[in-house]
Amino acid sequence: MNLNDLMIMRHELLLTLLAVVILVIDLGAGSKYRSFILPVAIGLFFINLLIGFLPAREGSLFGGMYHTSNLIILMKNVLNIGFFIVMLQSFAWLKKEENHLKMSEFYVLLLATLIGMNFMISSGDFLMFYLGLELATIPMAALAAYVHHQTRSAEAGIKLILISALSSGILLFGLSMIYGTTGSIFFSEVKTSFTGEPLQVLAFIFFFAGMGFKISLVPFHLWTADVYEGAPVNVTSYLSVISKGAAVFIFILVLYTVFTSIDFLWKDLIYFIAVITMTIGNLFALRQKNLKRFLAFSSIAQAGFILLGIIAGSKLGMASVIYFILVYIFSNLGAFGVVAAIYNQTGKENMEDYNGLYHTNPRLSLLMMLSLFSLAGIPPVAGFFGKFFLFTSAASGGYYWLVLIAVLNATISLYYYLLVVKAMFINKNDHPIEPFRSDVTTRIGLLICTAGIVALGFYSAVYEWINTLSIGINGP
């Protein structure tokens, strides 16, 4: 292996370099120059984002522990886009006085999780997968507890670390049984010797539970609401979008390339989990008054919809999942961006605080409306096509009843998304939120989200491109 081969890991190497650079600048720079760290970090990450799109080599490293392909690079780029938006959105908040001492920490921790996710997606065996997963999870707990002097935030951190320890334990137990029954941890070898005997089913369901924790599928979802509510808004948006997206990516890759011999089993399992996830997520979201909590539960329901794309097991299914996540990044980050902007300005995050927002902040309200429409799947914004493709792929796999249930759930979700729109546009309020202008970075972040929501709906080439790279159970 020479240096040239190492460049296959370009994504991970650059991110690590970036994290180290930020750390070093933070140590070296006096408090005077501290304020430059954030813009520099954003600028460097933007360059990294662009480099990510340059053509790259496919291949594997370390005896097959690490491998990459154009499909995986596409997934990483999708995550990078979302990460960049989160960076922009958190800028204003980090600049605040109380975060002055620890602002670069935030980006370093965030980058560490992204590196973990990248390794996880690129993993060629279960060890690398597990390491990546942990690297993606543990710093997350520190991030959730970022505002540690607030009880809520500290509580979120501790809850996340404990429940993730539990889930890791179960996952690891499952992995060890996979190793025990097949004699290997390499994906390619597990694939050939996995037969679906009862112990392996047990192992698989433990593995599934661990992934279910990351994707927040029912019944492994209960941590979500508390953590999402307690953690700072930007961490919540990151958790609900990027972290979840990465987990879905590796989940679908593993299902489609490793557990192909028991696809009948995981299809039944996903069928069941999808139904309860969509339904329970919606039922909880209906009652939420706090917008962060509301978006948390709606993101559980969205995870249920994503399972519809996975269940098909086809190339179309994978394409629809990746496309949906891309759209979901823009839509959910758009919604969270508005919530964050308003929270930073006024400290308010309840639904009734948004009453009459349209009259004071029309543009924010319009963007919020666009994002919620996209989440609800109203044409012609991108979210409609995202859901449409998911449903199409499930229907082409013959899951008509599941699609019917999903459509009913989409209708229920429309109700609560429109509640927010109603609050902003129709409800009266004697003391609406004062008109304000957020800073440049927040606005750029929101602008990117808007552009994504609108453009992906009209520009079909993106989907076509994803479709050419995707694979099904039976290969491309």
Place this chain on the structure above:
Amino acid sequence: MEIHGYAFTLYILLIPFLLFIFLGLSGHRFKPLISGIVGSAGLLVSFALSLITAYRYFFTSLHGEDGYSAIIAMNSVWLRLTEKLHIDMGILLDPISVMMLIVITTVSLMVHIYSIGYMKGERGYERFFSFLSLFTFSMLGLVVATNIFQMYIFWELVGVSSYLLIGFYYQKPSAVAASKKAFIVTRFADLGFLIGILVLSYTTGTFDFKTLTDPAGPAVTHAGGATFLGLSIITWSLILVFMGGAGKSAMFPLHIWLPDAMEGPTPVSALIHAATMVVAGVYLVARLFPIYALAGIPALNVVAYVGGFTSLFAAVIACTQLDIKRVLAYSTMSQIGYMMLALGVSGYGGHEGLGFMASMFHLFTHAMFKALLFLCAGAVIHAVHSNYMNEMGGLRKFLPITHITFLIACLTIAGIPPFSGFFSKDEILAAAWHHNKVLFVVEYLVAGLTAFYMFRLYYSIFHGRQAHYHHTPHEAPYVMTIPLMFLAAASIFTGFIPFHNLVTSDGMHLETHIEWGIAIPSVLIAAAGIAVATVMYRKESTLPARMASTFRHLYTWSFHKFYIDEVYLFVTKKIIFRYISTPVAWFDRHVVDGTMNGIAWVIEFTSHRIKGFQSGQLQQYAIVFVSGAVLLILVFIYLLY
């Protein structure tokens, strides 16, 4: 076939769209005048690009033995339904779409410039211009559509922007009612259009115009397939598609929205309800013409008779109306009837295609002179603040430019040589003569009526008794009169454009000449119409009143527009509302709403009951987590496998 070098045509559409967004979002930040100037300047660019496109397409592109062929300037798949069936968005250039680009951008530009003066001081000035841009964009998208679904999307967008513009004075209840009426009636017609599209694409397996209109394509070859009530499926789909076209083009009996649409600002009437949107139906039939002519002759006959009847019907009503804009509205219906009729009597290819070419020719000239008439009417209304001709009279001294241009437009529409209307109308009459003598006679009659009612209008406004005006009427500013003069020039000279070489049914050149045996009698009939109008209305006299009482019944029927509105009201209010809607509403309120409320209640209730799971207790979360996993294992290992 993708030909490079026409990619710039995208900007023709893009500019109005961007203007719409820009003026809509931030127009209120500038002085109103800026919106008007920016809008007009943008349209000027679109107009120039359209001219370049037309020049390149007609005069420099290669067209050999096959005549003018269709060019796909750009295309992209927008929504892929299956591998074969997909909805594209693109730009199709062929003789009729290039011609329409010219028509739309010319009239739109003139209307934009004119509106800078006309709308001065109105509330919502920038809103007006942003809607105008939206309309222009939608209409351009409609004509360049590469497939019937794209056309349908833009078709509806056109409907929406028309709705917005008719209801521009939304404080006025009559304007709101008119905009609703226009929207609902055309939407109802579009239902037929949509079903037609679905049937057509189901039978042929494509939305694409090039495949559909290919004389050897699936649409034509499938024509002999299954039949329904004695007509082939293709024919039925064409009749349904024509229903959509008839709605937009205000053909009888779906015409009732057009006269009311005159509630909109006058420049809007000129742009939408005279020159562009209302001819969309004609354009639609022309776009699908090969199928009509080769596979759906019965559908084509429907087009011909509906067109012929509407032209006569509307002309009779126009003779008795008092609101000058309504006279023009009925006249528009009548002229569009002409165009439909010309398409209906046409065949495909060679000399048979005379009617097609005549229809397009008339569409072009009509756009110019009818826009001119409306803009003149706007200038008159601007001067006297009334729409009613009995409150006008003797205005020729006060409005010299408007007077002259209006007279030119009247002579053009009456078909007096050498104005353009003469040439295009003559081609239509010739086409009718060769195919259908009954319709030919009807058109002669309509020609006479047209000349009569136009000059009745002309004399009532500009001659006769001078009404008492609150203040002395004055000529409109130059920003309004310059478009009038431009359009007057266009009305005079467009008749000399060699349409038979450019726009034909199959793209080939067509040999035509003026058939004097048809042209001379038609001019004489028009002259007679003018003469009668002169006698009756030039000087104030009791003759019109005596005529009205002699033909009392005809006059009253015509004055009340043959009671078509009342028939619709009777059918909707007394029959549909009472015997269908009321029971349905009861069912909806009690059974449907009851079920839905029940479901909502159940969901609320469940949602309330399961709240306990979310306790905030980490121990409990862990228990649910682990027991969930164990339960799944039990179910999957012991129960299922």
